[in-house]
Amino acid sequence: MAAQHNPHAVRSAIWREEAEADNPFAARAAYCRGYDVYGEMLGRASWADMLFLLFMPEAPTPAQAGLLESLALALANPGPRDPAVHAAMSGGVCGSSAASSLMAALAVGAGQLAGAREVFNAVSGWSRCGTNLQAWRDWFAGPFELPGSVWPEPEHAPGFDPRGITTATPVKQTLTCLAAYAAGPYLPWLQQHRLQMETAAGRPLSLTGVAAAALADLGFGPEQSEMLYLLLRLPGAAAHALEQRALGYKKFPFGVVELEHGNGE
Numbered sequence: 001m002a003a004q005h006n007p008h009a010v011r012s013a014i015w016r017e018e019a020e021a022d023n024p025f026a027a028r029a030a031y032c033r034g035y036d037v038y039g040e041m042l043g044r045a046s047w048a049d050m051l052f053l054l055f056m057p058e059a060p061t062p063a064q065a066g067l068l069e070s071l072a073l074a075l076a077n078p079g080p081r082d083p084a085v086h087a088a089m090s091g092g093v094c095g096s097s098a099a100s101s102l103m104a105a106l107a108v109g110a111g112q113l114a115g116a117r118e119v120f121n122a123v124s125g126w127s128r129c130g131t132n133l134q135a136w137r138d139w140f141a142g143p144f145e146l147p148g149s150v151w152p153e154p155e156h157a158p159g160f161d162p163r164g165i166t167t168a169t170p171v172k173q174t175l176t177c178l179a180a181y182a183a184g185p186y187l188p189w190l191q192q193h194r195l196q197m198e199t200a201a202g203r204p205l206s207l208t209g210v211a212a213a214a215l216a217d218l219g220f221g222p223e224q225s226e227m228l229y230l231l232l233r234l235p236g237a238a239a240h241a242l243e244q245r246a247l248g249y250k251k252f253p254f255g256v257v258e259l260e261h262g263n264g265e
Contacts, residue, residue: 112154
């Protein structure tokens with residue numbers, strides 16, 4: 001007898017489940033890209049292995065897994081001065097739910113200024129220009145082509161700090177660490193040509209730019225990179241939201257605003 005088509009079957013190349021014999025709603029086994037998650041991966045694979053498999057069809061190489069693990073550490077906490085983290089702290093201090101605080105961080109951290117959309121644009125740059133310095137110079141000269149996009153044209157070279165004067169020390173440290181994995185061509189090339197790239201962009205490299213090069217080296221496209229960047233920055237937002245909830249609004253780190261009175265006081 002020919003197998004009957006089930007219109008309610010889940011169609012996913014990422015995930016497959018086998019039901020328990022006595023409960024069709026409970027999984028006996030779950031497979032990610034063909035790997036038994038609870039029977040084989042659990043206790044053996046890392047968080048980076050699982051994260052990579054969810055987005056890519058094959059398991060990562062040791063270099064790829066190490067690169068993704070170190071990138072996740074570098075991005076885990078942007079710090080309370082970061083607008084996305086600050087938004088989560090605002091949610092926490094006023095008693096918003098956990099989901100609300102994280103959604104605030106996602107919304108604020110989704111844009112084109114040190115946000116996930118900037119990573120999308122920068123990864124698009126790597127896809128377009130690769131390791132061709134002149135191609136980067138031409139691209140930086142703009143206007144940046146975003147065919148069919150609802151986003152406005154970026155106001156600065158994606159992956160570079162529009163307010164920076166010199167390259168921040170953590171940016172250089174992260175680039176050195178990630179380039180050492182040699183998981184792809186872009187990070188080592190960026191480390192070698194950082195000064196020329198900064199000259200072409202007119203601004204110093206940012207951590208967003210390093211992240212974009214790393215994600216491109218891992219084989220992620222612009223859409224995947226945008227999503228991963230949002231995800232990897234959430235731990236710090238969550239931690240600071242909880243901390244600020246406990247501290248209360250009287251200890252909220254508002255920026256200092258100086259008012260100049262007419263009498264000069």
